[in-house]
Amino acid sequence: MQAAGLQHNEQAIMTGIQWVTQQVIGGKRELSLTDIRAAVGELSLLAHRSAGPDTHRRGEALVARPRPVTAWQPDLLSVHRAVQEHDGMKLPPYVERDHDGELRCHLRTVADRGAGMVVVRGDSCTGKTRSAWEAVTACVPDWLLRYPKSAAGLRSCLQTNVLTGPTVIWLDNAHHLFAEADGNRAAEDLLALLEQPPAPVVVLATMWPTLLDAPGSNPKKKGRTRHVNSLLDLARTVHQPRVFDTSGLNRFETQARSDGQWTQAAAQARVNGELCQRLAAAPELLDRYRHADHASGKAVVTAAVEARRLGVRGPLPLAFLEHAALGYLSPDHRRKLDRQTWFTDALAWARTPVKDVVPCLQGVLAPDGIGEAADLVDLSDIIEQQIAPERWGIKPPAALWQAAQSDLTDGGDLEALALQAFAFARFRIARDLFVAALDRGASSAFEGLCFSYTETNRLRTSHGLKELCDQADRLRDGGAGLADLGTALMQLAFAGESVEYADTLQPLTEELLTRACREGNKDAHLALEQFLHAQGRHGDAEALTPPPEPPAPHDPAQLLHEAAAGDATALERLRKVADRRNETFQQIAAAAFTASPALWSWPTKLARAGAPELVEPLLHAATDSGDRQARARLVSLLDDQERIPEAEAVLRAVSATDMYALNTLFHRLWPHRPRAAREVLTEAVRTGRILNVLTVLRPLTYGGRLPRDRRFAITAIRVLARLGYEPAQVQLARTLLAEAHELEREKTPHQDLIARKRREAHQLLQQAAPDHREARSLLGRLAEQEDNYTQAADWYRQAIDVGDYEMFPSLLQALHQGKPPNEDEVLYGLDADGNLLPPW
Numbered sequence: 001m002q003a004a005g006l007q008h009n010e011q012a013i014m015t016g017i018q019w020v021t022q023q024v025i026g027g028k029r030e031l032s033l034t035d036i037r038a039a040v041g042e043l044s045l046l047a048h049r050s051a052g053p054d055t056h057r058r059g060e061a062l063v064a065r066p067r068p069v070t071a072w073q074p075d076l077l078s079v080h081r082a083v084q085e086h087d088g089m090k091l092p093p094y095v096e097r098d099h100d101g102e103l104r105c106h107l108r109t110v111a112d113r114g115a116g117m118v119v120v121r122g123d124s125c126t127g128k129t130r131s132a133w134e135a136v137t138a139c140v141p142d143w144l145l146r147y148p149k150s151a152a153g154l155r156s157c158l159q160t161n162v163l164t165g166p167t168v169i170w171l172d173n174a175h176h177l178f179a180e181a182d183g184n185r186a187a188e189d190l191l192a193l194l195e196q197p198p199a200p201v202v203v204l205a206t207m208w209p210t211l212l213d214a215p216g217s218n219p220k221k222k223g224r225t226r227h228v229n230s231l232l233d234l235a236r237t238v239h240q241p242r243v244f245d246t247s248g249l250n251r252f253e254t255q256a257r258s259d260g261q262w263t264q265a266a267a268q269a270r271v272n273g274e275l276c277q278r279l280a281a282a283p284e285l286l287d288r289y290r291h292a293d294h295a296s297g298k299a300v301v302t303a304a305v306e307a308r309r310l311g312v313r314g315p316l317p318l319a320f321l322e323h324a325a326l327g328y329l330s331p332d333h334r335r336k337l338d339r340q341t342w343f344t345d346a347l348a349w350a351r352t353p354v355k356d357v358v359p360c361l362q363g364v365l366a367p368d369g370i371g372e373a374a375d376l377v378d379l380s381d382i383i384e385q386q387i388a389p390e391r392w393g394i395k396p397p398a399a400l401w402q403a404a405q406s407d408l409t410d411g412g413d414l415e416a417l418a419l420q421a422f423a424f425a426r427f428r429i430a431r432d433l434f435v436a437a438l439d440r441g442a443s444s445a446f447e448g449l450c451f452s453y454t455e456t457n458r459l460r461t462s463h464g465l466k467e468l469c470d471q472a473d474r475l476r477d478g479g480a481g482l483a484d485l486g487t488a489l490m491q492l493a494f495a496g497e498s499v500e501y502a503d504t505l506q507p508l509t510e511e512l513l514t515r516a517c518r519e520g521n522k523d524a525h526l527a528l529e530q531f532l533h534a535q536g537r538h539g540d541a542e543a544l545t546p547p548p549e550p551p552a553p554h555d556p557a558q559l560l561h562e563a564a565a566g567d568a569t570a571l572e573r574l575r576k577v578a579d580r581r582n583e584t585f586q587q588i589a590a591a592a593f594t595a596s597p598a599l600w601s602w603p604t605k606l607a608r609a610g611a612p613e614l615v616e617p618l619l620h621a622a623t624d625s626g627d628r629q630a631r632a633r634l635v636s637l638l639d640d641q642e643r644i645p646e647a648e649a650v651l652r653a654v655s656a657t658d659m660y661a662l663n664t665l666f667h668r669l670w671p672h673r674p675r676a677a678r679e680v681l682t683e684a685v686r687t688g689r690i691l692n693v694l695t696v697l698r699p700l701t702y703g704g705r706l707p708r709d710r711r712f713a714i715t716a717i718r719v720l721a722r723l724g725y726e727p728a729q730v731q732l733a734r735t736l737l738a739e740a741h742e743l744e745r746e747k748t749p750h751q752d753l754i755a756r757k758r759r760e761a762h763q764l765l766q767q768a769a770p771d772h773r774e775a776r777s778l779l780g781r782l783a784e785q786e787d788n789y790t791q792a793a794d795w796y797r798q799a800i801d802v803g804d805y806e807m808f809p810s811l812l813q814a815l816h817q818g819k820p821p822n823e824d825e826v827l828y829g830l831d832a833d834g835n836l837l838p839p840w
Contacts (some may be wrong), residue, residue: 065145078172082279085263093255106236107139113584117203122240124385127276128206151182158189166200174205181412187227243273267321281357297349299328302358304379309388311416315364315376320407327399398832411442423803427829443477460499479519486512557591564605589621593629656687726768
């Protein structure tokens with residue numbers, strides 16, 4: 001053991017020396033003896049730390065100890081390499097733009113307040129990470145910086161390391177981190193940290209424009225991103241521009257004359273402004289994949305893209321890629337493969353860097369934190385973001401599902417794949433993946449398995465019930481699985497649904513919920529109490545012993561609530577805090593509406609207690625923290641005081657990005673100030689919030705509204721539809737079909753007008769169908785209404801293949817020429833190729 005430790009230590013020291021050498025040769029920086037000792041010491045520390053089974057989850061590297069911001073090299077913080085004439089990693093000149101000032105302003109504000117989160121959102125290879133790095137070095141250079149690279153690593157970092165000084169928590173590509181199995185819990189931990197920071201802390205994250213990139217519906221995602229959404233609602237967001245304007249390109253070109261590759265990239269970017277993408281060799285990498293002359297190499301990369309598209313977040317095992325890639329090769333290509341060398345050759349092609357910058361597949365850190373893992377790779381985020389959407393609606397081959405079941409080791413990844421398989425109506429594949437996830441320790445997968453059996457009515461069969469009971473019996477999850485199954489059975493009992501085990505349904509429900517209660521599950525206690533009351537057993541329900549309540553967390557707003565309740569001492573302390581407007585005041589305001597809704601009446605109570613002057617400052621501070629309830633109360637307060645312009649200014653400040661503010665502000669303006677109302681919607685469209693705009697307009701299109709309202713809403717939706725926004729095309733089509741239906745009900749229907757409306761609706765749905773799931777479902781229904789069952793079945797299949805599993809019964813009905821399917825038929829689903837499965 002001692003010899004092994006010495007060998008690892010020597011390896012760490014050699015790695016440190018190599019790193020130091022690269023820095024000097026590359027001309028990146030002048031290194032002092034202190035720098036060299038710090039680098040070798042850091043790597044030596046990693047060598048000595050244990051790499052047990054829990055240390056390396058989902059490819060997580062050991063989290064390095066915190067270092068000052070200026071002690072981190074940008075490449076270690078995932079700043080992209082750039083094309084360049086020189087060896088090493090010399091960064092191109094940095095040209096500040098408008099968003100940099102906004103980012104640094106947010107960063108300084110959060111740092112001054114002592115706690116908060118800043119998010120930089122943008123597409124891959126637009127310079128998000130470089131902007132974030134430049135911002136922290138400019139604003140908080142002396143702060144410590146921690147860089148956890150996964151949700152598990154972040155949770156470990158927060159749970160085992162007390163912040164000893166002002167700290168930046170660096171979350172690069174946080175869209176991946178929060179999509180992991182532990183992502184929601186990691187967000188919950190961050191919320192707790194920001195609520196009670198032991199030292200000043202800034203969470204700085206970079207993210208793609210959308211959080212989760214897997215397509216289709218995730219039928220059991222509700223509630224699993226609650227803390228992530230709450231965290232992002234509190235964050236200050238900066239949008240990274242995708243392109244440089246002419247002025248920015250001119251300034252870059254002036255500063256980049258020392259490197260011909262940089263000036264060439266600037267010249268090429270004159271066409272579309274995509275300078276960062278050119279510097280990262282993104283166009284060349286995408287061209288290498290799209291026009292690959294190496295079929296097996298492209299197949300390996302496509303398998304990796306597909307895994308990411310379907311929710312696999314961890315590093316990709318080579319065994320998985322080898323087996324899955326075969327599904328992306330034609331029979332003729334597979335016949336020509338050399339069994340011994342094909343995968344080695346394919347992997348070499350996939351890992352060859354383009355312009356010595358970036359490959360399609362790249363290495364990941366080994367489990368012990370030293371060197372590169374021998375059996376794991378990661379996918380370039382350039383390829384992932386650009387290619388994955390292009391594969392939307394393409395059926396994953398059977399080889400991918402099989403390889404996942406046999407070769408993926410992380411239960412969270414398998415659970416994510418199972419949810420996607422279920423969304424694609426691949427019910428048996430989903431079942432096998434859920435079970436595989438349970439086998440690998442992901443107990444949360446039982447909830448998805450239980451949901452899938454409920455949705456397909458398999459739970460109503462004795463065989464389906466036995467399968468779930470067998471899986472629930474082996475769980476060690478504090479009764480969560482027993483509670484899920486017991487609650488599902490309780491819902492069947494309440495609904496009076498027909499099941500094959502009617503005589504045992506209620507006793508089994510009670511037994512499962514009782515067992516879950518014994519294991520301390522609070523949800524089971526509530527469900528059992530409800531179940532017993534429904535049977536009239538009120539005494540038994542009241543006799544239940546509730547599980548012990550966890551200790552209540554510290555409430556930063558406790559002082560506020562005590563003052564509102566009339567405590568004179570608390571009121572005096574609150575006044576002093578309000579006078580200082582310090583960090584404590586900000587924390588109280590941010591938590592003012594996070595407690596029980598019973599305490600949300602504090603503004604009224606505080607005014608009655610003799611401190612009405614404190615209400616508005618607290619509401620303003622709470623609104624600044626992103627609290628929607630506070631914003632609504634502040635608007636109401638300003639309205640009561642007839643300060644209408646100020647109330648509308650509060651809403652206008654966030655209406656472009658916040659659905660509730662947009663809806664409230666629009667309906668305050670419409671129809672009395674139509675121009676202002678249109679401007680509010682236009683600004684929301686400019687920021688890309690098309691769905692928010694359509695949500696606001698939809699009620700105005702309903703029958704019974706004033707003609708003026710309907711005319712305005714339909715005209716606005718029609719404009720968006722003509723601009724190519726698929727949700728607008730679908731909504732307009734729905735409106736036209738509803739109008740056609742209304743006309744058909746008239747005593748003398750205008751058949752030509754009805755036909756025109758239906759024809760226009762059909763054209764709109766055809767335009768939206770390539771990128772919109774609901775359009776496919778609606779086209780299937782229209783074809784079925786015309787008795788064109790072959791076409792209807794084709795549209796239903798296309799809808800299912802992008803995640804609308806609810807269209808499976810409709811598919812069966814179309815295949816039966818309009819005859820409703822038997823109950824048993826909906827149990828089995830489709831195979832990987834989309835064929836109906838026999839009973840299983």
